C-alpha cells in the first residue's frame with residue numbers, strides 16, 4: 001500500500017462496504033507496488049544445483065535461523081509444503097517476491113512486501129529435517145541411524161526453548177530484512193502444517209574478505225576445509241535420499257562477556273592459543289599459518305596451551321565446516337547480563353565429527369569458563385534441487 005494514502009484506503013473500504021467495487025480501485029494495487037530492483041549476478045546465488053546453498057557458500061552478514069515443528073502427520077501435505085517452498089525459495093533467492101501482487105485491493109497481498117525495492121543481498125535458504133520429522137511422518141525406516149538427538153555433553157545446560165525441532169530453515173543474506181522476509185513468507189504459506197518452535201537472528205561483521213571477529217574479539221572461521229576437501233568432510237555420498245546433502249549441527253552458545261572482559265589479554269590469548277589482534281596461532285606470525293600444536297620452546301615447554309580451544313580441537317584431527325554467527329538478543333532475565341554469544345553452526349557428513357570434537361573440548365577447554373551451551377539441534381540437510389523434472393526440496397525422501 002506504499003503510495004496509497006489513508007484517504008484512498010478509507011475510500012476503498014467505504015466503496016467495498018457499499019457493495020460497489022470500482023474497477024479503478026480494485027486495479028490500483030498493481031500500480032502502487034514498484035517491482036523489486038533487478039538483481040545482478042553479483043548479488044545472488046543460484047538456487048538450483050547439486051548441493052543446497054548456505055553450506056559451502058561464504059558466510060553472509062546476517063542469519064535468520066528458524067526451527068519448526070510439524071502440525072500434520074500427512075506425508076502428502078508435507079510434500080506439498082516442500083514443493084511450494086521450492087517455488088518460493090527459487091524466487092526469493094533471485095530477488096523476486098513469492099508471487100506477483102494481485103489486482104484486488106480487498107485481499108491481503110500475496111507477498112508480505114518488506115523486501116520490495118531490495119536486491120537479493122546474496123540470500124541463501126537451506127532446509128533440513130530433524131529425527132522427530134521421521135517419527136511424526138511414519139518415515140522411521142529411512143531415518144539415518146546417526147540422525148538422533150546429540151548426546152549430553154559435559155557442562156551442557158540446554159533449554160527446551162532453544163532445542164530440537166522437526167524442520168530447520170537457515171536464511172542467510174547480507175541484509176537482515178531480506179533474510180527475515182524470506183522466512184516469514186515461507187512460514188506464512190505453510191502455517192496450517194507447521195508451527196514455529198524457536199529462532200535466532202545472528203550477524204557476522206567484516207570488511208572485504210577478512211575473517212569476522214566473534215564477540216570475544218577473536219577471528220572466528222580461520223580454519224575450515226578447502227573447496228577440494230568438501231567431499232571428504234561435508235557432503236554425504238552414500239546413494240541414500242541424503243546424497244549430496246549434509247548434517248547441520250547447531251548450538252546456541254551464550255558467551256559471558258562480563259567475565260571475559262575482566263580477563264587480561266594474555267589470558268584471552270591463552271584461551272584460544274591464538275593472538276587476539278592478528279589471529280595468528282601461538283608461535284606463528286600470520287592468521288593463516290598452520291598452527292603447530294606440538295611445537296615447543298627452548299625450555300621444551302609446549303608453546304600452545306594444552307587446554308586452549310584450538311589445541312584441543314586440532315588435536316582431534318577431525319574436520320567440520322564451521323559457519324557460525326554472533327548474536328545479541330537483549331538481556332538474559334536469569335542473570336541480568338547480555339544474552340549474547342555464538343550461534344555455532346557446523347556442517348559435516350557424519351554427526352560423529354561434531355560429537356567427537358565437542359567431547360574433546362568437554363570439560364577441558366579453557367573457554368568453558370566463559371561460555372554455556374543452552375541450545376542444540378541436529379538436522380539432515382537435503383541435497384540440492386535440480387531445475388528439471390519438477391524436482392523439489394526433499395523429493396528423494398518424500399517421493
Ligand code: HEM
Pocket residue numbers: 214216218219220221222223224251253254255272274291309310313314319320341342344354357358361371
Ligand atoms: C562460543 C563458542 C565458540 C567460540 C567463541 C569459538 C571460537 C573459535 C576460534 C576463535 C577459533 C580459532 C580461529 C578459527 O580457526 O576459526 C576456533 C577454532 C575452532 N573451533 Fe571453535 N569456537 C566455539 C565453539 C566451538 C565448537 C562447539 C566446536 C566444535 C565442536 C568448535 C570447533 C572448532 C574447530 C574445529 C576449530 C579449528 C581448530 C583448528 O584446526 O585450528 N568450536 N574456534
